[in-house]
Amino acid sequence: MERGDIVTVQIEDMSSEGQGIGRADGLVIFVPHTVVGDVAEVRLTKVKKRFAFSHLKEILKPSEYRTDIEPCGGMAEGCGGCSFFPMEYGLQLEVKEKQIREKLRRLAEIEEPPLEPIIGMEPEDNNGLGCFRYRNKAGFPVSTGGIITRKGGIVENLGVPAVGFYRARSHEVVDAPECYLQSGAAMAAAAALRQFMIEDNITGWDPKWEKGLMKQLIVKTGFRTGEVMVILTINGKGIPNMQKLAEMLDDAVYEAGYSLESIVLRNLKGEDTVAAGKNVIRDQIGDLTFEISPASFYQVNPVQTERLYDKVREYCGFSAKADACDPSAMPEALQENGEKPVILDLYCGVGTIGLYCADEAEQIIGIEIVKDAVLDANRNAVVNGIVNARYICGKAEEILPLYAGQKKDSGRTANLKEDASVKTDPNLAEAISRASIAILDPPRAGCRPELLEAVIDLGVERIVYVSCDPATLARDIKFLGEHGYDLQEATPVDMFPHTAEVETVALLSQL
Numbered sequence: 001m002e003r004g005d006i007v008t009v010q011i012e013d014m015s016s017e018g019q020g021i022g023r024a025d026g027l028v029i030f031v032p033h034t035v036v037g038d039v040a041e042v043r044l045t046k047v048k049k050r051f052a053f054s055h056l057k058e059i060l061k062p063s064e065y066r067t068d069i070e071p072c073g074g075m076a077e078g079c080g081g082c083s084f085f086p087m088e089y090g091l092q093l094e095v096k097e098k099q100i101r102e103k104l105r106r107l108a109e110i111e112e113p114p115l116e117p118i119i120g121m122e123p124e125d126n127n128g129l130g131c132f133r134y135r136n137k138a139g140f141p142v143s144t145g146g147i148i149t150r151k152g153g154i155v156e157n158l159g160v161p162a163v164g165f166y167r168a169r170s171h172e173v174v175d176a177p178e179c180y181l182q183s184g185a186a187m188a189a190a191a192a193l194r195q196f197m198i199e200d201n202i203t204g205w206d207p208k209w210e211k212g213l214m215k216q217l218i219v220k221t222g223f224r225t226g227e228v229m230v231i232l233t234i235n236g237k238g239i240p241n242m243q244k245l246a247e248m249l250d251d252a253v254y255e256a257g258y259s260l261e262s263i264v265l266r267n268l269k270g271e272d273t274v275a276a277g278k279n280v281i282r283d284q285i286g287d288l289t290f291e292i293s294p295a296s297f298y299q300v301n302p303v304q305t306e307r308l309y310d311k312v313r314e315y316c317g318f319s320a321k322a323d324a325c326d327p328s329a330m331p332e333a334l335q336e337n338g339e340k341p342v343i344l345d346l347y348c349g350v351g352t353i354g355l356y357c358a359d360e361a362e363q364i365i366g367i368e369i370v371k372d373a374v375l376d377a378n379r380n381a382v383v384n385g386i387v388n389a390r391y392i393c394g395k396a397e398e399i400l401p402l403y404a405g406q407k408k409d410s411g412r413t414a415n416l417k418e419d420a421s422v423k424t425d426p427n428l429a430e431a432i433s434r435a436s437i438a439i440l441d442p443p444r445a446g447c448r449p450e451l452l453e454a455v456i457d458l459g460v461e462r463i464v465y466v467s468c469d470p471a472t473l474a475r476d477i478k479f480l481g482e483h484g485y486d487l488q489e490a491t492p493v494d495m496f497p498h499t500a501e502v503e504t505v506a507l508l509s510q511l
């Protein structure tokens with residue numbers, strides 16, 4: 001078969017990027033915008049030895065698993081964000097669970113992975129919106145279809161402002177007056193910015209010439225507090241008529257039922273300046289309050305975050321948040337004397353997971369690379385009256401090995417590994433040497449081997465691994481398995497309905 005051939009395929013499976021997978025003439029064929037059970041006519045666009053990519057020409061027979069919900073305006077325009085949207089939500093969950101099982105089989109080499117059923121969203125979640133409008137963070141790229149520089153240096157827009165999303169597999173910005181995933185506050189702020197750009201003839205970022213003012217709008221919403229932060233990434237020092245924009249954003253967010261608490265300008269180097277209001281917004285998870293800075297990570301699906309963190313508590317050996325610690329579920333060494341464990345919260349962000357478990361810990365020690373997030377984490381401990389949490393700013397894979405090295409070399413302190421830039425604190429070193437639980441929640445790339453080796457050297461009893469990429473999770477589980485930590489159980493949590501993304505929490509312990 002070759003490029004340009006027209007082929008009929010039955011879709012049998014889904015790829016981790018959300019494309020349908022069919023077979024013809026011994027070739028695996030990836031087909032966008034299809035669902036398991038569809039029969040589709042496709043044109044091959046790239047043909048390799050074993051697989052081919054294709055363009056969907058026509059659905060000849062629709063799958064029974066197709067949703068009957070109309071796509072939103074953005075999707076109709078080609079927004080590539082919701083690749084799982086055509087599938088009924090129940091099938092989305094099945095596909096995600098299957099993908100994790102297969103990754104654990106293939107990459108972690110576990111024949112029968114101990115995988116629990118995926119935790120999906122319920123129809124009554126999110127004030128009855130179920131698995132829609134669940135996101136508390138929206139990032140809208142901005143464009144005016146390019147810009148042109150006239151004689152005399154006057155810069156003009158070539159098109160009208162689009163505040164939206166990238167077209168699938170491209171950097172073209174698609175305007176999206178509607179999106180099924182974003183909060184009302186995010187969509188209202190996007191509409192206000194679009195209107196302001198039209199009225200005040202503001203230029204949009206043009207990547208070709210690296211010119212134009214407005215590059216990106218980010219809206220963070222505290223679902224439990226209603227507080228909203230708007231971050232505008234701009235190519236310049238300020239926005240002409242900023243006061244007018246601030247008022248338009250404030251009115252729009254208020255009308256949507258939220259409260260605009262902060263407007264931040266971010267330059268192209270990623271440096272933030274508060275243009276109006278506060279430098280943080282607040283939100284709540286369970287009975288705890290969190291302050292979140294512009295640059296800090298915060299989980300995007302608040303309903304599922306509580307379920308995710310409750311699963312983390314369960315895997316740490318703690319019972320549900322409101323109940324007392326269940327001693328029979330605690331790490332063995334701690335069961336005898338009823339001691340509480342020292343918990344490492346690695347890649348801790350604003351401290352959420354560790355602080356959520358702090359009532360059952362002797363001490364929480366968090367490590368995080370983003371300085372503002374570490375400052376947030378320290379304040380969040382204080383805001384919640386938590387006194388047993390400490391935070392270190394730096395790369396987890398550099399900091400933890402320094403401390404783990406001390407435990408390994410104990411008795412030979414003269415030979416301690418020392419890094420000129422990072423001084424180890426003897427009190428922290430003593431606490432870290434007694435850590436019995438390590439919570440790992442790395443970015444998509446997973447953990448560096450140096451970090452995993454340090455966790456292994458510390459000899460913790462439990463590793464609770466929270467992952468947003470099943471492939472790197474499976475790779476790290478394999479590594480940990482080779483060093484004495486067995487996968488006991490894993491639970492997928494659907495943090496990102498309608499997209500191909502999925503979160504997993506895994507419990508590993510020593511053999």
Ligand SMILES: C[S@@+](CC[C@H](N)C(=O)[O-])C[C@H]1O[C@@H](n2cnc3c(N)ncnc32)[C@H](O)[C@@H]1O
Binds near residue numbers: 298346349351441
């Ligand atoms: C997936 S987030 C998890 C944050 C937090 N546990 C939560 O639930 O909100 C990953 C965090 O790791 C941080 N990070 C990324 N690379 C890191 C590194 N090498 N060392 C420490 N932290 C890192 C990011 O800034 C981010 O806050």
